[in-house]
Amino acid sequence: MADVRVEKVTRSFGAHKALDEVSIVFPDGGFYALLGPSGSGKTTLLRMIAGFDYPDSGSIVIDGDSVERVPVDKRRIGMVFQNYALFPNMSVADNVAFGLSVRGEAKATIAVEVQRALDLVQLGKLGERRPHQLSGGQRQRVALARAIVTRPRVLLLDEPLSALDKALRVDMQVELKRIQREIGITTIFVTHDQEEALTMSDRIGILRDGRLVQEGSPEEIYDSPASEFAATFLGDANILPGTAEGNGLRLADGTLVAARSTVLPAQGRAASCAVRPERIAILPAAVAMLDGKENSLAGCVAKRIFAGSVSTYFVDCAGQTVKVLVQNAGQPRLGEGDDVVLRWSPESTVLFAS
């Protein structure tokens, strides 16, 4: 096992910079999710680490070895492809055995290792099958077994679950996480499914237009997004625009919103703050009491969507629509057109320059 360090890696296709001085440390044994919109450079970065492509500049270090000029077959990595890429001319067992056999391992060793890997992905009995005789989930497991049987230093996965349907996908997420823990392998996982990134990884890096815009644990990124982009890309967020004032924000209608004290934008500059919908309390205007420490906004319910355990309210206030997520715990329901007061703590308010 090993850590992977990517330092100032740049890669251009023509005039287009697919990666622009990206530096990331992928910790040893960690599960790191690379998240970002389509075209942000996730696959490009993963292919650089794998060795299918070489950076124009910058370095890639695996376990202390500089590998940016080492070809893929010498890097000792394991890769799982989106379309599984199982060899159609070989049985499942031969697929898994491939990496060991090109290395020239003894037949007996190979048989033992292959069986162990197949057992690990719970396909112990299907070794004789051909890939086309397997279901999508089973193929994914074979691809995983094939990638880890050689004991690679890093496991690279490019949207490995995106070809599976929702239910199977959740199963495979749990399974993948279990296997990763069991063998403790450094894992880099590309996805553009934010939920997948949040539930599976210990660290998330968000890419945008070939740059790393933020990284941290799922909680850090969710609770303290560093930009409007990060706030809206990972999870849902209300963005309130205004001008920076004190350690808060003056909205267009004159309300002052207090924010968590972090790095503050220059006073008087255009800024905005983000508030997660589930952090906002919604109260009928009649019973709302003022509390000087909390932020509050008066508004009017424009729409309510009931979804069983939760309801989503869309509230018109301060010249925009604010989304509020409420647990249905027996409190009196608010109807469309009701006057309400929204209240949330400054701790739940993240401010950034815009």
Place this chain on the structure above:
Amino acid sequence: MATGGASRRGIGPALPLLAPAYLWLTVAIFLPLSAMAFFSFMTELPMSGKDWSFTLENYAAFFSGALYPTLLWASLRLGLEVTFWCLLIGFPAAYVLAKVLKGRVREAIFLLVILPFWSNGLVRIFSWAMVLREGGILDTALNAVLPFKVNIDLMYSYPAVIIGLVHSYVPYVVLTCYLTLQAIDDSLIEAARSLGASRLQTLRRLILPLAMPGLIAGGVLIFVPVVGSFMEPRILGGRTGTFYGTVIEDQFVAVFNWPLGAALSFILLAVVLVILAVAAPVLRRAQ
């Protein structure tokens, strides 16, 4: 299982679709071939006005001396050699076309490869004659760059026949291999490489097995006509260019012994079919 649907509905609905092809095959291949089969058992052509009768003489002639079997053996060897060189040259070309080149360049090279298909066979062969003969293009060009004097006269030799035939038939291999190679997903090759396989191992253990149907199809497409070829051996081989195919041609155009020519052709057909039948299980396993 695949035939289950067809047999339930019968062949009826497919008939209008099949009819034109089978009609054409009947007219274009079956009828002339039966006529030839008929001729091969005659003493004289009925058109010649002479008396004729049925005989097995023409077939017996093949076995009467060492001449015909020797020539057939030489032609089979020629077929194998040409097929070997075509596969050796055609496969890498197809690989580069399918997996390395992209866009415009690929189209241009592809065009170059299939160009021989579009040019007249005779023109092609005679242009090789210009290149290969003493004082020809190859000789002159080599002497122009080399400091010492070399004498290149490949004309009227076995290598000249091979060169001419390989040039004529290599596009078949390029086409069949291109199609099978194109169907191999790039991620399969990348997967093999990521598992630690060198380029050579990837070629041997993944690409070649997957491309085998194309190699076999190309090989068969080449082997069969080359064994019976006569134009290239005659023009480029000269005196050394006597093969089974040229002897058959002689019977038809020079000696006017059609019955013997027909019998020799059918013996060739039978031998080729036997070879393919014997090779079939091996080839199928290779796929």
